[in-house]
Amino acid sequence: MKNQSPFFMVYRGIDLIRNVVFFYLLLFVVNEGSSAKWVDYGRILFYIGVFYSSVAIIVNWTSTKYLVDEQKIQKQTGLFTKKIQTIPFDQVEHKIVKRNWFHRLTNTVGIDYQLVDSSEIVKLEMISQTQLLDKYDEVKQDDSHLKGYPELQHDTNTNTTIFKPNKIQMIKASFTSLSFFLIIPFSITMYTRIDQYLNLEVHTVNFINRIQDDRGILILFIISLIVCSIMIGLIFTFLKYGNDEFLIKDETIFVKKGTLNTSKIAIEKHKIQGIMLKQTLLKKLFGLYELKLIFNEDDKSGMQSIYPYFSRKEVQLFVEEALPMYSLQQTMQRLPKQALVVRLVRGVVLLAVIWLLSFTIQKWLPFSFYWLAIALSLIVIAGVISSYLQTEFSIAGTFLHLKKGIFGNEWKILRFEKMIGLDMHSSFLQSSFRLGTICFKQYTNHVEEQYLRDISLESISALSRHYQYKTK
Amino acid sequence: MFMQPQKKLADKAISYWRVQEVLFAVVCIIIFCGLFLIANYFNWFRWIQFVFVGILILVIFACIISWINYPKRFANFRFDFDEKFFYLKDGIWNKSWTVIPFTKIQAVTFGEGLLLQHFGAASIEVQTIGKIYTIPILKTDEAKQLHEQLVHLAIVEEAE
Numbered sequence: 001m002k003n004q005s006p007f008f009m010v011y012r013g014i015d016l017i018r019n020v021v022f023f024y025l026l027l028f029v030v031n032e033g034s035s036a037k038w039v040d041y042g043r044i045l046f047y048i049g050v051f052y053s054s055v056a057i058i059v060n061w062t063s064t065k066y067l068v069d070e071q072k073i074q075k076q077t078g079l080f081t082k083k084i085q086t087i088p089f090d091q092v093e094h095k096i097v098k099r100n101w102f103h104r105l106t107n108t109v110g111i112d113y114q115l116v117d118s119s120e121i122v123k124l125e126m127i128s129q130t131q132l133l134d135k136y137d138e139v140k141q142d143d144s145h146l147k148g149y150p151e152l153q154h155d156t157n158t159n160t161t162i163f164k165p166n167k168i169q170m171i172k173a174s175f176t177s178l179s180f181f182l183i184i185p186f187s188i189t190m191y192t193r194i195d196q197y198l199n200l201e202v203h204t205v206n207f208i209n210r211i212q213d214d215r216g217i218l219i220l221f222i223i224s225l226i227v228c229s230i231m232i233g234l235i236f237t238f239l240k241y242g243n244d245e246f247l248i249k250d251e252t253i254f255v256k257k258g259t260l261n262t263s264k265i266a267i268e269k270h271k272i273q274g275i276m277l278k279q280t281l282l283k284k285l286f287g288l289y290e291l292k293l294i295f296n297e298d299d300k301s302g303m304q305s306i307y308p309y310f311s312r313k314e315v316q317l318f319v320e321e322a323l324p325m326y327s328l329q330q331t332m333q334r335l336p337k338q339a340l341v342v343r344l345v346r347g348v349v350l351l352a353v354i355w356l357l358s359f360t361i362q363k364w365l366p367f368s369f370y371w372l373a374i375a376l377s378l379i380v381i382a383g384v385i386s387s388y389l390q391t392e393f394s395i396a397g398t399f400l401h402l403k404k405g406i407f408g409n410e411w412k413i414l415r416f417e418k419m420i421g422l423d424m425h426s427s428f429l430q431s432s433f434r435l436g437t438i439c440f441k442q443y444t445n446h447v448e449e450q451y452l453r454d455i456s457l458e459s460i461s462a463l464s465r466h467y468q469y470k471t472k
Numbered sequence: 473m474f475m476q477p478q479k480k481l482a483d484k485a486i487s488y489w490r491v492q493e494v495l496f497a498v499v500c501i502i503i504f505c506g507l508f509l510i511a512n513y514f515n516w517f518r519w520i521q522f523v524f525v526g527i528l529i530l531v532i533f534a535c536i537i538s539w540i541n542y543p544k545r546f547a548n549f550r551f552d553f554d555e556k557f558f559y560l561k562d563g564i565w566n567k568s569w570t571v572i573p574f575t576k577i578q579a580v581t582f583g584e585g586l587l588l589q590h591f592g593a594a595s596i597e598v599q600t601i602g603k604i605y606t607i608p609i610l611k612t613d614e615a616k617q618l619h620e621q622l623v624h625l626a627i628v629e630e631a632e
Contacts, residue, residue, distance in 0.1 A: 071627045084582040086623045091578040115578050422571040447602030471573050
């Protein structure tokens, strides 16, 4: 291991001088002849501070050592509390080379090695070996290809498939997105705008009076209101999703979104770590799915929604066409019965808290608290049972199927070999029923944790064994 | 049923944890007694003093609980590794098992605090994306050896 360049001490010394010069002027020049107490104490503090800092600079330099070879960077710090940090080169994501005026003067460099999630930076402040610079580049060279952004175009290539959302789906979509409720804020803003110029209040009162008198007008008014809101919902949905287009070409999926502001996304298939089919309660009623891709690419990684209103058939077709390894035909396994018991226990604890709370705030409630408590109890119990019934999982070769949700539903299909680790827990309550939680970790632009709670310990060990087998 | 990691912490782990605990408790007592006296001197609200005393009692209670539980934690803490994975098992009531592929290990840190040095021991930190796993206390030479082994395996796995 080597020390950093000795010039580092000089640099820090200059820094120190720059920092204390103000105090020096204050204590020794401005108040030169002063015999005030604070000046005396200040001078003592000044000496102590300067002495401590200078010793710290020297100790820091002597105790900080580094080693860089073909494979790793190692940095040792601390005099009493020693710390040796080792980082394999492959885990270094960015290398930042710094050369300020002092670096140039002394022919040294400072290098920061930064990890993927920028959680940790190893700093070499000032090193004289400039040949060190290349080592990282040598290692990193082969995967530093930044591909040009491919242009989305309609080739009549045989490998190309084009998907376009169909119109009936769009009409359903406009209902599920609840966009017809847009009429409420829309009409309120219109009303207040017009009200500034014309006195609408008189007209409104007249109108309401006439409606009350005449049933026919009332019905007509309501129908026109409904038609209007549906129209607005349709227009909104078509504007947002009507022009979406998906193009599958060889190993890349292209997505074009939006009508007014279009955006294009290209996703390389091998970077996809998993897919997710999501249903909200309303979408469930209409049989619609939102398809999301989980992937990791340099600038736009994470979860990318492909299209929120696929029907089951369409999503199947899309997945078969675009990602044939991901099969949607899969029989899945429910959680063991004990899971329902554990979840009910948790639900009951939650309910007890709710009942207690509503009992204590009963005085201030305008209505009887029993109704509130009963309603909440029903929701909680329904949620628990529905979450138990909806939670399913299975292993299919290199893929893990994971389905869960309370009222909505999420179906994830994840690749084992793209996961970055596995955590398994078992709380006291769970372990008394021989259950546990398994957590699969993925890295997109942050760590994504996929939990499967209340699964039997046997299944956990089977899953973890399978994971180890598949990542080997 | 689960993979049962075999390697244990250094035998001194329990006394190390307990010394750490006592030091922590002493610092807490000094701080909160100081705060209590300050509150008394400057005639702060009465309830603030109660809060200080309450926190102090809670801290000491927690210390006693963990004092009792240290042997159990020592018995439950295991780690191990093979060519591909690093395993860790921890916890008393809420147990956890961890499997980390060596390809995903970002950094390995060898640490030696003053108290650890007094026990002739050191700690190892294994850093993955988003989380750091710590082996709190190992004999110094064992820790050094482990550090080298882990780094070596991490590098070899990377290359493949």
